[in-house]
Amino acid sequence: MRAAxxxxxxxxxxxxxxxxxxxxxxxxxxxxPAIQRAARRALSCAALDRILDAIGRxxxxxxxxxxxxxxxxxxxxxxxxxxxxxLLVTLGLARVGIVAKDMSGSGTPVAACFQTEETPxxxxxxxxxxxxxxxxxx
Numbered sequence: 001m002r003a004a005x006x007x008x009x010x011x012x013x014x015x016x017x018x019x020x021x022x023x024x025x026x027x028x029x030x031x032x033p034a035i036q037r038a039a040r041r042a043l044s045c046a047a048l049d050r051i052l053d054a055i056g057r058x059x060x061x062x063x064x065x066x067x068x069x070x071x072x073x074x075x076x077x078x079x080x081x082x083x084x085x086x087l088l089v090t091l092g093l094a095r096v097g098i099v100a101k102d103m104s105g106s107g108t109p110v111a112a113c114f115q116t117e118e119t120p121x122x123x124x125x126x127x128x129x130x131x132x133x134x135x136x137x138x
Contacts, residue, residue: 019095022049037084048088051135055092058134064126066097071125073103075132089130101125 025032026049033042064070070093074085090100
């Protein structure tokens with residue numbers, strides 16, 4: 001006789017999102033530096049919070065939703081370098097409950113996102129191309 005599978009604990013409170021701390025800092029100390037970028041002025045907590053909101057809003061407008069996995073391909077962004085833009089997109093998507101899978105810099109061809117046949121790399125991944133407008137308020 002097999003034992004019954006263990007049940008997952010039911011959360012009694014809302015699960016914390018990785019970006020909740022950023023929101024809290026943006027509220028309590030909006031002008032404080034959140035991220036210092038080399039040879040550029042620091043990005044304030046409030047500015048970072050607005051960028052994450054903009055990215056999350058664009059993702060929802062593009063038809064993505066909580067629980068989705070987004071295959072992200074970044075277009076060149078003159079405002080942010082590729083690594084920094086990837087971080088911002090990952091956090092912005094996390095804010096609205098979307099998982100980011102980087103398809104632009106990981107050696108996975110962007111075209112793999114748009115194949116009609118799923119592969120282990122693309123199974124369940126919703127392709128999205130992120131342009132620089134995603135980083136700004138509408």
